[in-house]
């Protein structure tokens with residue numbers, strides 16, 4: 001039987017970071033919001049009811065805060081791509097879908113963002 005492809009997700013993770021092209025954006029941090037779906041096999045964790053066997057969303061969130069919080073990219077494309085690579089390199093994740101939202105509170109309320117999918121193709 002194929003290994004199951006399950007999903008651990010993180011939604012609405014707000015992280016302050018330096019992001020943007022405009023001069024003012026190089027001076028002040030803005031919040032970005034991360035929504036992340038991580039394809040993994042949850043059956044070992046479920047079988048033993050054991051966090052050590054799980055893809056720990058707290059550890060992933062902490063790593064996201066660390067990486068994104070310290071980043072200074074201009075484009076949300078670059079930030080999304082590099083963030084996806086960190087997750088795939090450091091965690092047992094086969095595939096991910098990353099949504100990165102830049103709320104832009106002074107723009108009349110509309111948000112902008114990017115969605116990428118990276119990793120092994122779905123079976």
Ligand SMILES: Nc1nc2c(c(=O)[nH]1)N=C([C@H](O)[C@@H](O)CO)CN2
Nearest residue numbers: 019020021022025074075076077102
């Ligand atoms: N596709 C993108 N378009 C734009 C980006 C971006 O990162 N990706 N960034 C900007 C500016 O930073 C804008 O938010 C403020 O001038 C514009 N378009």
